[in-house]
Amino acid sequence: MLTLAQRYLVIGMTALLLGHTTTASAASTPDADKQLSDTLEQAMPSVLSSEDYWSASKLYFQLAAARSRMNETAAACTALVQSLAYYRKALAKATGAPMGEAVKVSGNDEGLAEVRSKFGCTNARAELSDGFETSRN
8 A cells, every 4th residue: 555645646747747648749749659658658557556547547548549649559459458447447446336337337339439440449349358357457
């Protein structure tokens, strides 16, 4: 369990990263996307260790967007699956509901299909199942 000071540090780092993400996304150059991708990957362990699943979901989504802009479709889809898995974990943690309930609530197939298509993810049903299994562990 993290101390209060550690939680505030992680939250502060996440806020800075999200600010950097917005700035880097606006630049949208290959170098900026690569730098953003690297920064997000480096920050992920500390966010995950704090069990801040909302932030983890957001950071993985930003990673998916950066990878998509770099034409790394497989990596973008993997990050998108992780974003959904941590979203479900956050939803279950926030509501106290079992993971199965979180999946039902967040299982908007039409919305997910639209997001997946924007990232170029074609084998989405299997990927989402894998993401759900990952999120249970």
